[in-house]
Structure formats: C-alpha cells, structure tokens
Amino acid sequence: MIEVKLSAAAGHTFAAVSSVFSKSSSSAPTRDPLIAASLGATIAAARSLRANARVGSAGQPLRGKNLAVLLGATPNDDVQRLHLAAQALGARVADLRFAETGAGRGGIRALGRMLGRMYDAVDCEGIPDCVARQIEQEAGVPVYQGLCLDEHAARLAADLMTLQEQHAPSSAPLVFLGDGTTERARRFVAAAREAGFQVLLNENNRPDVHGAVLLVDATHTARWTLIAGRPIDEAQRSENHRCVIQAMLLDVLVRG
Secondary structure, X not given: XXXXXXXXXXXXXXXXXXXXXXXXXXXXXXOOOOOHHHHHHHHHHHHHHHHHHHOOOOOOOOOOOEEEEEEOOOOOOOHHHHXXXXXXXXXXXXXXXXXXXXXXXXXXXXXXXXXXXXXXXXXXXXXXXHHHHXXXXXXXXXXXXXXXXXXXXXXXXXXXXXXXXXXXXXXXXEEEEOOOOOHHHHHHHHHXXXXXXXXXXXXXXXXXHHHOOEEXXXXXXXXXXXXXXXXXXXXXXXXXXXXXXXXXXXXXXXXX
C-alpha cells in the first residue's frame, strides 16, 4: 500500500444533485448518479450485471481503467467490496493511505492534480468531506465519497433492490423501525416512496410491527437489518451492493 503524506511544505467537478438520493451536505462530493428518474435504471443495470456474473459472461468493460482508493484514518470495513466490484470488471485498484500532517490547501490541491493524472476515478474512504471536496475540485476525474459507506446512495439502491426481490404482496407496506429523522433514514424513506413502496414509520418500536411482511430495522444505527418475514440473507444484500457499485462505476467510467 502506498502512503500519501501531506505536510505544510509541501476537474471533473460535479454540481449538487437536486434529489432525495444526493447528500444534502454542501461540503461533500456529490457524485451520486441516483436521481429519481434513474433509480430504476441503476437497479436494472445492477440486476443485469448480477445475471451476467452468475453465468460467467460479465466481461471486463473497465479493463484499462485505474481506480484509486484514498484511505483515511478510519476507512470503512467494507472497502474490500469496492475492490472486488471494480476488479471483477477489469479495473486496476490501488490503495493509497492518506496521512494529513498539517497540510494546507496547496498540498491537497497538488494531491488532487496528481490523482487526476494517474487515475480515472478516486474513492475517498474515511477522508474529511472538506478534503475530499478539494480533491474533487482539482482532480479532473470522478471523485466519490465512500462508495461502500452505508450512507452512500449505492447502499440505498442495493437495499431497495433487495426489498423489491422479496415478492411481497403489492399491498404490503414497508415498515421503517427506528429513528426516521437521521439523514440516512430520510433519504431512504424518500427513495423507497419514489420506488413505489408504501412506507410506514414506526419510531416508537411498537411490538406489533414485527409481524410485518417487509421491515427495515434501523434501531441499530451502525447496521440496518432487512426483514421479509425473517431477516434477509446478508449474502444477497452484499451481492446486490457489489452489483450496484459496479453499475455506478460503469455509468461514469464507460458511459460518461
């Protein structure tokens, strides 16, 4: 792993996406291709990628592309999923350990330009939003802020994709259990309604909802559980998450 150190001595900029799927924080990079009109297309692309992978015909559409994963002090534990997703489509992935040691704006700008020369895209994992934004402004290539984060639109789309595949009755509501005021919860609920789910909020953890056909248990904020009569297999969620990440990478790096 290469370590990138910045010291005091030492693009392709995306406008904010005005939709329920983009981060509301103005300081965060906003390469979230999920707008209301394209959520269905993104999920459809992920399903196609999954089907092709299962029969060994996915190909390598990212062959020749280079992805940098810039790792901060606290990168996401699921970052390996990004490696597997990109490499399965032929991309080369490099981990770069980011160590900010009193770097000024000049050092971060230089880093952004260097990344833009060497890589086709950058994913910032555990990097402060303000730093990732500066890198995005200088790199001239797509910059993601935590593709593997639970808060990222990729996870949101993957969970909706998984829930859609549970073959629940069309009249069955989707019960959201937990604090519905967090940003992740608000974005999820809005996206679920855009996708056609009838969402019921149950922030008081009433016991009578546990028999619901479809339920999102967000009472443990670090890791939500999807339930369709019983907890949904995590392997299915992981596979769908990987395929949504692939769809997002292809949307930017191949289709542009």
